[in-house]
Amino acid sequence: MEFNSTDEISSSEAQIIIREIISNGTVIFTHHAKERMMERGYSTHDVEFILKHGIIVKKEFKNKTQTWLYKIAGQDLEGDDGAVVVTIIKRMSAVIITVLG
Secondary structure (H helix, E strand, O other): OOOOOOOOOOOOHHHHHHHHHHHHOEEEOOOOHHHHHHHHHOOOHHHHHHHHHHHEEEEEEEOOOEEEEEEEEOOOOOEEEEEEEEEEEEEOEEEEEEEEO
């Protein structure tokens, strides 16, 4: 399947793709995301858990980067509520933009 980051896909399809990326693809953490993770006490495992088990609560197209951002809310490994903002850059690659507590 050809993937174009500018194409709008349904939240359910994006969720499937993101979960595939977490299991078998490449996940890149921005410097900003790493800083927020440290501030909020999140490990990469917490972020992956939220992405695997959470749900997309918001999606937004960013003209500047020509990509869709997905905010996924869920619980971390300790059961605390959190959210992750992620963009899919290729069929099997995603960038973690930020982590919200």
